[in-house]
Amino acid sequence: MSEQEWFTEIFGNSAFSVRYSKKLVDLQSDFQRIEIFESVSMGRVLVLNGCFMVTDKDAFIYHEMLVHPAMALLASPGRALVIGGGDGGAVTELTKYPELTTIILCEIDGKVIDSCREFFPDISRGLDDPRVKVVVGDGAAFVRESGEHFDLIVVDSTDPVGPAEVLFQEPFYEAVKQSLRPGGLAVFQTESPLFMEDVFHSVTLNLGAVFGHRSVRPYLATIPCYPGGLWSFTLCSGDSYPCDPANPASFGRLPVALRYYTPDIHRAAFALPAFAQRSLGQLP
């Protein structure tokens, strides 16, 4: 394959490639290399440090599944925080809820935000909502130091290497827990249970140590541009009561015209394959 025509992410000993017609961005920020391609079949593609982050074709799956399961479980959400997520996609999903009065995005890399505002206008459009405040800074420091509290904290991180490494460590999880209002929820992207089984296992274990094992519930969706496709998110409740995803409070206020998430998908996403249940010690 000609390197001029294909972008390839090598993940260990497998690789995913897209053919592109034009490279739109290639810059080095203080934190990472940022590339954006105009691909032939997946729309525009954001790549950070060589890894697929967002494509026009499948970003809706990731962003809807990061936001709507938690929103459906919250009784009366008013304030939300997104850590990472500089593409603006999680914020855009949150702006679909009129009951949210404050949405803060804390992204460490301002150049990711600027690039996505320019080249992913649909995905990032929520950033222009008047309820949204954008903070360019360290998400771990923000939850540790701001003194602000939220009904929902969404941790939309990159992989646990480089700038996001701190977002996979217990002191950060503890600060997130302390920043939740009573009844609040946090949701984390927690990697692939099949291609990164060790990370999935250790992250859910560490979240359980902080939030309490009965308050931590992984769920799944398929993200085609991520290694292995099968991807996990983990929902954590800040109070010590069990987090029960079987009884959503509020499907009634679900935004219309979503492309992936439905109430049936909500219930389905929490059904884990046998191998993932074994990885979590839920099956012998």
Place this chain on the structure above:
Amino acid sequence: MSEQEWFTEIFGNSAFSVRYSKKLVDLQSDFQRIEIFESVSMGRVLVLNGCFMVTDKDAFIYHEMLVHPAMALLASPGRALVIGGGDGGAVTELTKYPELTTIILCEIDGKVIDSCREFFPDISRGLDDPRVKVVVGDGAAFVRESGEHFDLIVVDSTDPVGPAEVLFQEPFYEAVKQSLRPGGLAVFQTESPLFMEDVFHSVTLNLGAVFGHRSVRPYLATIPCYPGGLWSFTLCSGDSYPCDPANPASFGRLPVALRYYTPDIHRAAFALPAFAQRSLGQLP
């Protein structure tokens, strides 16, 4: 990427690659090119006409999801037929049910069967079960001409080009329907609802025309080595009553020690994302 070290399947304008240490098979049968690689991270990999078919890493997902949802819905299965599926994986899953007395595999390409017996001994081991009869021949002709009837027919085809094209056409669907015993079920692999939305749409429409639209139920699983990861199967009931996957008859006789399928996964798999429901005309 050096072509000596990576095998790449190009699917339109995207591609999936695996690094391999050794090429074990490369032959041209009467029907297709057959390659088997020893990959570094996904075990052995079967490639037919340049497309990933089976890997040791994820074949369990495909084969379990092809067989167990239908088996859980059958009241008293005795006879099963697999069309295609020369790797033996679907047959191996079927042999886990003692109540099946006859399992016929009808695969057009004997060289696929021979290669998989040699290089995928775990996946193909069911072929040695005394209840299994292997027919090397045309699956479409078999269901048209054999006069045999089955409680379950599994259509484990390659993509709708080349030797499997006929397995995506209405005369074949009609012959499958006529070969079902009363109360019988057929299950088809029906491609990706995201990366091959047009095929998914037309196949389910055509199945509906033959089996009746209320008797056709697609369901999903993630198969990492297939394009887009998100993959569909479609369950069809031979009688004109609706096929209701919500009430499995027989989770009680589920084989132990499966790696993907569980009763919760069964229910979850039939929840379709909004975009797939729209593709089927189930959502506006």
